[in-house]
Amino acid sequence: MLGEGILKGMVETARNFAGSYVSKDRLTTVEYPEERIAPKENARQFPFLVFDGNDPMAGLRCVACQICEKECPPKCIYIEKSKDKKPDFVGKMQFYPATFDIDVSVCMSCQICVEVCPFDAIKMDQEYELSNDDRFGGLLLNKTRLAKSNEYYGKMHPQEAGAIDESRLKTKEAAEAKVKADAEAKVKAAAEAKAKEAQPPTAPPNKGA
Amino acid sequence: MDIGQLINSILNDPDQVFVLTKAFVVGKFPEGAQPLVSILLSILPILSVFPGLFALTTILERKGLGRIQNRMGPNRVGPFGILQPVADGIKALIKEDVVPRAADKVVHFLAPVVIVIPVIMSYAVLPVGRNMVAIDLDAGLLFFFAVGASTELAVFMAGWSSRNKYSLLGAMRAIGQMISYEIPLILSAITVVMAVGSLSTTSMVDAQAGYYGWLPNWYVFTPWGFAGFLLFLTAATAESNRSPFDIPEGESEIIAGYFVEYSGFKFALFFLGEYLGLFAVSGLAITLFLGGWHAPLPFLEWIPSWCWFFVKLMCFIVLFIWLRGTLPRLRQDQLMNFAWKFMLPLTLINIVVAGIWRFLEPGMLRWAVCAAILAAAYVLLARGLTAARGVAPREYRYAEN
Amino acid sequence: MELAFVIIATVTLGGAVAVMSLRHLVHCALALVVTFAGLGAMYLLLSAEFVAFVQLLVYVGAVAILIVFALLLTRSATVEPHQGLLHSKVAGVGIALLAFGTIISALLTSSRFDRTQITAPSLTVRQIGEELMTRYVLPLEVIGLLLTAATIGAVVIAMDERKVADRSKSAEPEHAAEDKHG
Known part of the structure; x- marks a missing residue:
């Protein structure tokens, strides 16, 4: 009321002033290009494409289903489906994106593409140093620039990536088991057919049972 | 007089180094050109030293504010970032000068010029050191306030010609604030005029010469002088649109106020004008209340007088930066209330107290009476102001603690 | 000069x-x-x-x-x-000339005009102040009183409509300008 608050405040700021020279812990900022603060786990910038294995182009999870392209609110994704097919991680024949472009100057980081993707193929990146001297081409990310390994994703989101890997492993195992079972069944069927062939006339009573 | 004599006399009296050098240089010119050279040599230091001080202040302010907010502040350009003002200046010079299509081109162009010229003119009457004043006007103080008054017009020109609602709002706020605080500013300076019996700035400094024991004979060490100094300082802060009285700028509401539509060097000119105004009014506060260029203690008199002026000025700059780092911005109605219901009555009472001081016998009684009146007025006005507005600790309806 | x-x-x-x-x-x-x-x-x-x-x-x-x-x-x-009272330019110019002529003729016939060059009195601010505080103190006080009354009147006029509801805004820049005359 009588101005003592002003003095109190000035003492406080003086303490901050002097303190910032004495203790490093007080400093709330870091000197950016040399030092960086690791981003928080939930931080997100722009989407990227996850690939498995060592070859980015071969290991892309994306099957060019174009759901993300359709859902994207600012329409910043452009996908061209491939003509041919190639096997995915379970060995099933799938299309793959011949072209996959994201214009990050248009992207609004809403993460809807990530939410709708049934293949866990598109995820949000934490890379923020995207400044470029070409404001059109430099910010239009193509397939090669978008592709980032699953290990990179795992480093950003260990838990989520772990869960996805686990479920993918299960799917793969199930698929392999199925393939195995199918193969076995095939072998069995073949054997049976062979057996049938061997003694065709005597078989009929078995069928009824 | 040759160069040897000049060096000799400077060594005899280092205080007068600039005065003697100027006289020496002027003496080298033919008779007819001497007045012109003399004028030029008075103007040039003002035009170089104070803008230089402005450059220094920008970096000091950014560093200081950074430290107050627990940041590093600029530290990239040059060692410790001290070349930052150079980089800023180059940036301002090479930036595109954007003029809004709807703007009033002529007035828009003139406003930054009009804002800087009167501010620089006001330095003419500031005594920077012994025998160091550009023109010793008989009505120096009046001159200072008269040229200072025209900055309001420049602010209006900038705000109106931009054809931008934020500019106009900022200009309105700035003018309202400047006019309101000009009255306490002038009234608190009047006490010194009463004590000195002159409007001349040099005679004000002369009146504060000498020491009372170890205490310098400055007006800030009298009750009315102390009160007047604080009032003058507050009004000066508001006059130069400094935080906490920076609602004309109000970045969070009206972006930058009256100079929102200026870019490049015109924008820099507004900043220059603002800071030069701050230095000028600080210099006036030094002249009025802090003994001008006189040394604070008798045994420090060997240091040249102009050093003392700039040391005091730097103290003011540090204080203003410190205040800016501490206080939040006032609201428009709080600002007006403070000017009209607190500052104005207190300055009027202070004038009466200065009169009482003049006519009472020197001694402890005079001190006690004047201090008591001012303290009582201060407490009553402050309490009255807060009581009238019903100020109480804020109650939070939704947030707990 | x-x-x-x-x-x-x-x-x-x-x-x-x-x-x-x-x-x-x-x-x-x-x-x-x-x-x-x-x-x-x-x-x-x-x-x-x-x-x-x-x-x-x-x-x-x-x-x-x-x-x-x-x-x-x-x-x-x-x-x-064309907002003025007189639409005719001729009338306007005529009146201006008439007024100018009157002033000029008054000046020419006045005794002040043919006075020889006099030296300007050198007046210091101190002298003006002393004169104002001694010889002209009454007119000064009267003007001060008048302006104070005008200021209070302006405040009252400004306050009339809003009454007490908006007391905080009563301090308006124009009063400041008024004050400076005093």
């Missing part, structure tokens, strides 16, 4: 012509400021320091701002042509 007089007189008259001829009212007000400042410079040329500075302080600092504010707050800044 001659050169300074010519420059100042040109600027002052140019400002005055601009006030009358410019279309935009705010431009007119700004041109008026040039005239005010020119008059101040003229006083300075006549070594009337005090009057010159007061002219700047009051007219440039306060009256100009008051005019500009009044323009902005009361009406749209542009004005339609």
Whole structure:
């Protein structure tokens, strides 16, 4: 009321002033290009494409289903489906994106593409140093620039990536088991057919049972 | 007089180094050109030293504010970032000068010029050191306030010609604030005029010469002088649109106020004008209340007088930066209330107290009476102001603690 | 001195012509400021320091701002042509000439005009102050009282409509301008 608050405040700021020279812990900022603060786990910038294995182009999870392209609110994704097919991680024949472009100057980081993707193929990146001297081409990310390994994703989101890997492993195992079972069944069927062939006339009573 | 004599006399009296050098240089010119050279040599230091001080202040302010907010502040350009003002200046010079299509081109162009010229003119009457004043006007103080008054017009020109609602709002706020605080500013300076019996700035400094024991004979060490100094300082802060009285700028509401539509060097000119105004009014506060260029203690008199002026000025700059780092911005109605219901009555009472001081016998009684009146007025006005507005600790309806 | 007089007189008259001829009212007000400042410079040329500075302080600092504010707050800044009482230009010019002629003839016949050159009295601010506080103290006090009454009146007029509801806004810039006259 009588101005003592002003003095109190000035003492406080003086303490901050002097303190910032004495203790490093007080400093709330870091000197950016040399030092960086690791981003928080939930931080997100722009989407990227996850690939498995060592070859980015071969290991892309994306099957060019174009759901993300359709859902994207600012329409910043452009996908061209491939003509041919190639096997995915379970060995099933799938299309793959011949072209996959994201214009990050248009992207609004809403993460809807990530939410709708049934293949866990598109995820949000934490890379923020995207400044470029070409404001059109430099910010239009193509397939090669978008592709980032699953290990990179795992480093950003260990838990989520772990869960996805686990479920993918299960799917793969199930698929392999199925393939195995199918193969076995095939072998069995073949054997049976062979057996049938061997003694065709005597078989009929078995069928009824 | 040759160069040897000049060096000799400077060594005899280092205080007068600039005065003697100027006289020496002027003496080298033919008779007819001497007045012109003399004028030029008075103007040039003002035009170089104070803008230089402005450059220094920008970096000091950014560093200081950074430290107050627990940041590093600029530290990239040059060692410790001290070349930052150079980089800023180059940036301002090479930036595109954007003029809004709807703007009033002529007035828009003139406003930054009009804002800087009167501010620089006001330095003419500031005594920077012994025998160091550009023109010793008989009505120096009046001159200072008269040229200072025209900055309001420049602010209006900038705000109106931009054809931008934020500019106009900022200009309105700035003018309202400047006019309101000009009255306490002038009234608190009047006490010194009463004590000195002159409007001349040099005679004000002369009146504060000498020491009372170890205490310098400055007006800030009298009750009315102390009160007047604080009032003058507050009004000066508001006059130069400094935080906490920076609602004309109000970045969070009206972006930058009256100079929102200026870019490049015109924008820099507004900043220059603002800071030069701050230095000028600080210099006036030094002249009025802090003994001008006189040394604070008798045994420090060997240091040249102009050093003392700039040391005091730097103290003011540090204080203003410190205040800016501490206080939040006032609201428009709080600002007006403070000017009209607190500052104005207190300055009027202070004038009466200065009169009482003049006519009472020197001694402890005079001190006690004047201090008591001012303290009582201060407490009553402050309490009255807060009581009238019903100020109480804020109650939070939704947030707990 | 001659050169300074010519420059100042040109600027002052140019400002005055601009006030009358410019279309935009705010431009007119700004041109008026040039005239005010020119008059101040003229006083300075006549070594009337005090009057010159007061002219700047009051007219440039306060009256100009008051005019500009009044323009902005009361009406749209542009004005339609032919708004005066007299539509005829001839009548206007005639009246102007008549007024000018009257003043000139009065000047020519006055006894002051043929007085020989007198030296300007050197007046210090101190002398002016002493005169104001001794010989002219009563007129000064009366003017002060009048202006105070005017200020209070302005405050009362401004407060009338809003009554107590909005007491905090009663301090308005125009009172500040009024105060400066005192």
